[in-house]
Amino acid sequence: MKGLSNEIRHKGAVFYVQTQDIGPASGYVESLIYKAGQLLTSRKSFYYSHLNSPDLQERVINLMKEQHRAILGDIQTGRFDHFLSPSEQESGE
DSSP states (O other), X not given: OOOEEEEEEETTEEEEEEEEEEEXXXXXXXXXXXXXXXXXXXXXXXXXXXXXXXXXXHHHHXXXXXXXXXXXXXXXXXXXXXXXXXXXXXXXX
């Protein structure tokens, strides 16, 4: 799996979430959260303890999906509302 990406509309804003495996040499999955082309924050999940696992690829894919889904949920529940402009906060869409 190359990676996951979604645009999500929340209130008056559009967030973009990109999740990818950085690779076994680094041993983590990283998600980047953008709004209006600006990187807001990132989230990393490490999988060092699974590097020698025969099902590493499946574990990494599941980790990517879980992390990506969690971030989309966090946006929808308002966890990133502090990044909204006053007009976006008032929009309430």
